Every structure is written in C-alpha cells, then in structure tokens.
Amino acid sequence: MTCPQPLRIGEILQKAKAVIPSIDQATVYRNIKRLVEQGWLLKITHPLAGTMYERSGKEHHHHFYCRKCDSVFELPGCGINDEHVALAGMTVEDHEVFFYGVCHECSQHLQRT
Amino acid sequence: MTCPQPLRIGEILQKAKAVIPSIDQATVYRNIKRLVEQGWLLKITHPLAGTMYERSGKEHHHHFYCRKCDSVFELPGCGINDEHVALAGMTVEDHEVFFYGVCHECSQHLQRT
DNA sequence: ATGCAAGTGCAAAAGCATTATCATTTGCAA
DNA sequence: TTGCAAATGATAATGCTTTTGCACTTGCAT
Numbered sequence: 001m002t003c004p005q006p007l008r009i010g011e012i013l014q015k016a017k018a019v020i021p022s023i024d025q026a027t028v029y030r031n032i033k034r035l036v037e038q039g040w041l042l043k044i045t046h047p048l049a050g051t052m053y054e055r056s057g058k059e060h061h062h063h064f065y066c067r068k069c070d071s072v073f074e075l076p077g078c079g080i081n082d083e084h085v086a087l088a089g090m091t092v093e094d095h096e097v098f099f100y101g102v103c104h105e106c107s108q109h110l111q112r113t
Numbered sequence: 114m115t116c117p118q119p120l121r122i123g124e125i126l127q128k129a130k131a132v133i134p135s136i137d138q139a140t141v142y143r144n145i146k147r148l149v150e151q152g153w154l155l156k157i158t159h160p161l162a163g164t165m166y167e168r169s170g171k172e173h174h175h176h177f178y179c180r181k182c183d184s185v186f187e188l189p190g191c192g193i194n195d196e197h198v199a200l201a202g203m204t205v206e207d208h209e210v211f212f213y214g215v216c217h218e219c220s221q222h223l224q225r226t
Numbered sequence: 227a228t229g230c231a232a233g234t235g236c237a238a239a240a241g242c243a244t245t246a247t248c249a250t251t252t253g254c255a256a
Numbered sequence: 257t258t259g260c261a262a263a264t265g266a267t268a269a270t271g272c273t274t275t276t277g278c279a280c281t282t283g284c285a286t
Binding site: 044045046047048064066067073075077079080081082084089090091092093094095096097098099100101102103104107 | 160
C-alpha cells in the first residue's frame with residue numbers, strides 16, 4: 001500500500017495497530033529503522049511536524065505543512081537551483097524546502113469574525 | 114555583538130560562559146526564551162543541526178549546512194516563488210530552504226585516497 | 227518432533243532538550 | 257542602609273522520542 005504523504009511515527013504506529021492490534025511501538029521502531037537502513041524509507045526531519053518517513057525512490061519534491069490541521073502534503077516539482085549557492089564557494093549536494101501555510105481544505109473552513 | 118551565523122543552544126551557552134563563567138544553562142534558556150518572545154531572536158529548527166537561533170530583522174535568506182564540519186552558514190537571497198504552490202489550492206505563507214553539502218573550508222581539506 | 231534464527235511484546239531504561247523549584251544574589255529606589 | 261522585585265545558580269524533574277534487555281513466538285529447515 002502506498003501513501004501519498006509522509007507519515008509520522010505516531011501515524012505509522014496507528015496504522016500498524018489498525019492491522020495488527022497487538023503490535024508494539026518497539027517493533028514499529030525496529031522495522032522502520034531497518035527499512036531506512038535498507039533504503040526503502042527516507043527519514044525526514046520536519047521543522048514543525050518532527051520526524052516523518054516516506055517511501056524512497058520518488059521524484060525530487062518538497063512538502064507543504066498546514067498550520068491549521070497540522071498535516072504535511074507532498075508538492076510536485078522543485079524550482080531550486082543548487083548551483084547559485086556555489087558562488088559562496090560551497091559545494092551543494094542537495095537541499096530541502098518546507099512550505100508553510102493553510103491547505104486547501106482548511107482554507108474553506110474559515111471562521112467568521 | 115553580532116553573529117553572522119545562527120547559533121545552537123550549545124554554542125550560545127559556550128559563548129555565554131566565555132564571558133560569564135558561572136552562568137548556568139537555565140539562565141541561558143530563560144533569556145533566549147524571552148528574547149524570542151520579545152522578537153529579538155528567531156528560532157530555527159534545522160533538520161540536521163537541531164534548534165538554532167539568529168537575530169531577527171534580517172533580510173529573507175536561507176542556510177547551508179556543511180556535513181563535514183557540522184556547521185551552518187547563512188546564504189543571501191532566495192529564488193523561491195511561493196505562488197507556484199498555490200496551484201494545489203494551498204495558501205503559502207512562507208517557507209524555509211536548507212542546503213546541504215561541503216563548505217568552502219572543508220572542501221580544501223580533502224583527504225587523499 | 228526438534229532446533230535454531232529471526233521476529234515480537236512488554237516493560238524498563240536511556241537520551242535529549244527544556245522547564246520548574248527554590249534558595250540566594252543583584253540592582254536600584256526609598 | 258533597608259526593602260523589594262527581578263535575575264540567577266544549582267539541581268531535580270519533566271516530557272518525549274527512541275532504544276534495550278529478556279522472555280516468549282513464529283517460521284522454517286532438519
């Protein structure tokens with residue numbers, strides 16, 4: 001089963017328990033660790049959402065965080081050019097971009113003032 | 114005194130102790146907290162370097178992290194256009210970009226193989 | 227059936243960054 | 257000098273995430 005958004009440990013645990021109610025967090029941690037080591041999962045440390053994981057092998061992309069519903073969405077594409085940083089004499093190997101704001105759904109549930 | 118790079122708690126503590134050797138971490142935490150609340154400092158949660166702080170009021174910019182020496186540098190400017198994300202129906206309020214690689218200094222201390 | 231390696235559940239522990247407590251100290255005004 | 261509010265030092269405690277030890281299961285080959 002594939003998941004379009006990165007998941008937090010808590011969400012993974014929750015989903016795991018939905019399938020195997022008796023499963024323990026230690027087991028989940030152990031397996032996630034192995035999956036990361038073996039390259040199946042990528043670990044993401046999100047400034048606001050904390051540690052998350054997503055399947056590896058996806059196209060280069062970034063993430064959007066909704067401050068209202070506290071969830072993370074994948075965004076296709078990337079407009080970043082690593083080269084321009086080289087000006088400062090640094091060698092850029094990669095980068096991450098985090099967008100913050102309000103997601104589509106939340107912006108429809110606006111509160112009247 | 115101004116500092117061109119964001120600092121980690123540990124570095125702040127270290128610098129503080131250099132000036133006032135008896136200073137305690139609790140005091141440093143308390144004062145950082147107040148400085149953030151009053152808007153003098155900005156808190157940055159860096160995926161690899163952890164929690165850092167920098168003076169507020171700077172021009173919009175991003176950061177480069179050197180994997181060799183484990184330090185963070187400020188990069189001037191920004192090529193990100195928040196608008197393009199709106200395609201997905203989201204309202205982007207702001208963003209952060211983290212670059213990773215090897216800094217100028219470290220790339221000169223390359224090891225022969 | 228037996229044995230063994232790998233995988234689990236459970237509970238405790240370890241690591242952290244951060245905060246709370248409280249007695250003591252400092253700066254400053256009366 | 258006295259008094260008081262605010263700041264500090266030192267330490268313990270908190271909250272969270274992640275890891276470990278250990279006994280118990282499971283799957284699979286012998």
